[in-house]
Amino acid sequence: INAEYMGTLSExxxxxxxxxxxxxxxxxxxxxxxxxGCPAPGIGVSLERWDDGAWELLATQxxxxxxxxxxxxVGGQLACATHRLTYETGPYIEATSGEQAFLxxxxxxxxxxxxxxxxxxxxxxxxxxYGFSAYRGC
Numbered sequence: 001i002n003a004e005y006m007g008t009l010s011e012x013x014x015x016x017x018x019x020x021x022x023x024x025x026x027x028x029x030x031x032x033x034x035x036x037g038c039p040a041p042g043i044g045v046s047l048e049r050w051d052d053g054a055w056e057l058l059a060t061q062x063x064x065x066x067x068x069x070x071x072x073x074v075g076g077q078l079a080c081a082t083h084r085l086t087y088e089t090g091p092y093i094e095a096t097s098g099e100q101a102f103l104x105x106x107x108x109x110x111x112x113x114x115x116x117x118x119x120x121x122x123x124x125x126x127x128x129x130y131g132f133s134a135y136r137g138c
Contacts, residue, residue: 027123029085031087031125044061045069046060046086047061047083049084050083078112087105088105089101089104089106097129124137
């Protein structure tokens, strides 16, 4: 088993354990600093939903020492709608690089489609001072 596989496996196990007995969906985030090769703690994250022509704030959270945050119990289900996660990356980048952040924030917009309202959504990003990548985790 290689290290890349183990990272993926541990991410999947975390995501599986994140579900609670009440069955309500969660939105989890994970921020990894690819420059330093470690989790990115202390990054503020907000979750919003596009509703009737405006963004509605649903929750805010801060990544922990492992770069993770479980966004909220967002009620019994996520609405079939467009959602946005905004990661406030600037303070972290400035604190770790000593330079002004090129990316003061990173926004990921995603859609919850019919039939997926009860799913958990794991939205990790790989971050460096001049770029990022995002994907839906397992």
